[in-house]
Amino acid sequence: MLKTLEKKWKINKALPERFFKEHKNISRIFLQLLFNRTVFSIKDSRKKREEKIRNFLYPSYEDLFDPVGIKDLTKATKRIQQAIKHKEPIAIFGDYDADGVTASSVVYEMFNFFGIKPLVYIPHREKEGYGLNSEAIKRIASKKIKLLVTVDCGIRNFKEIEEANKLGIDVIITDHHEPSSRIPKAFAVINPKRKDCKYQFDQLAGVGVAFKLAQGVIRLFQSKDKGEVFLKWLLDLVAIGTIADCVPLIGENRTLAKFGLIVFSKTRRIGIIELKRRAKNGNGSDLDFFIIPRINAVGRLDHADLAFLLLTTQSKIEAFKIVNRVEDLNIKRREVTDRILKEAREEIESFLDDKNIIILANKDWPSSVLGIVAGRLAEEYKRPVLIVEKGIEFSKGSGRSYKGFDINESLQSMSHLFEKVGGHKQAVGFTYRTKNHEIIKSQLIENTDNVIVGSIEDFYEIDVEIKPEEISPLFYKELQNFAPFGKSNPTPTFLMEKVNITSKRLVGSNNHLKMNLEKNNKKFEGIAFGKGEWDNNLQEGDKVDIIFKIEENKFFGFPSIQLRILDLNLSNG
Structure with missing residues (x-):
């Protein structure tokens, strides 16, 4: 038997038969998909199941929770109302990734709505790093700022908040990262993850929390109709940041992203319109593979102020110039990433069998792209990876985990060896004194001695087996009710057995394998990206079991399944 990949196949447990009888208005395939995504529980009553299914497939913007339910939000809106009324100097402190830049843009446009032009301060990734810093606070104070709103950061900046307080600046923190056991002494701290916050949904991205603040402020000031129209036009920004930050696309995130994608398709943002116009193969509407990487590339290789301008400019000439620069940076980002991956792979092959964790450091690897590199290597080598830019005095890097290993917890256990360290189970960023490199490396290797990499089973999770006659353009259209796809709501994966390969050919510089498939007189086109090596092991006329996703091919402008x-x-057989 040909097994083309090391991954095993695991099909989801079938929903008990009685549920299909109770929900005859929903196809077996769709009901199974809903169950796999825990949209409903087998313990739910039939009425409750129907309600949950309806809310998932057809979310309503009006069902978003009232923002005043978030701890400190009302206090923050009243302070902002005071600042607007008295025309106080206001600043926004953001972050350099797509979530932080879109969150900065949301709050900036909220103030613009009231005729206020706040100072926007986004730190330089390389020179300043993530979060508030003392020098930035001093610079902001020198501008006579009286109110500072943070977005996508601040929840662990205790020292910097104290410094701002001493300089007479009221700080409103909006953040979505995990708080520590204590909360900074800011004027207001808006974070749904606070243990004393009773808000109904705590998985918002940074831009989602910023949008909730905007909702609260707009509703405090304006009549419902005018304010709600303005808020809905912010949803394209919310969709970009939410999808970019890989938060679970369930609950409010799903609603915000779904309606945000509708707004994105009609966006009035000149910079985004220009960026979409430049899209290769007409895929400018594809946030994951076109828009978001370019926004992130700016913060990685230049200053994220440029990405902020891209999202907020009102000038077509400026937008044209910005997009030219963004395209150049994205090309450079790919080139730098590919070089580091090549060099890292060459080094890894010399020791891979001896270690359960990969730790690499090089003075010529810019830390700004190391998160991308670490993520790809972790997936490729199926173990935790730390990649470091090694400096003379300080070294800075990123780590990505694999499956169940908590890489953040492992680094936090030796936090005394780091200048900065933070993240979550699957991703971490850090800075340490270079003299500590070897002790950190040896400690991490010791921490993973008992982690048997092979015991973390790697598999393709299959949603459901599907018959060829069940696949049609109408089926694909209805499947889009499950979108947007992402964390906690992955694109469905299907199994079809004993499919005949009627013809095959290599495409894309022989990197991809294109196949014509047939079963039960139903014909399909199939494409296996990056699997050109399969060609030597397959023959026309072979019968194969396949796992696949269903997509729409818009090549040459004619959509097909x-x-x-x-x-x-x-x-078999």
């Missing part, structure tokens, strides 16, 4: 093949086996 295409199976994106993830893996395959030669069929």
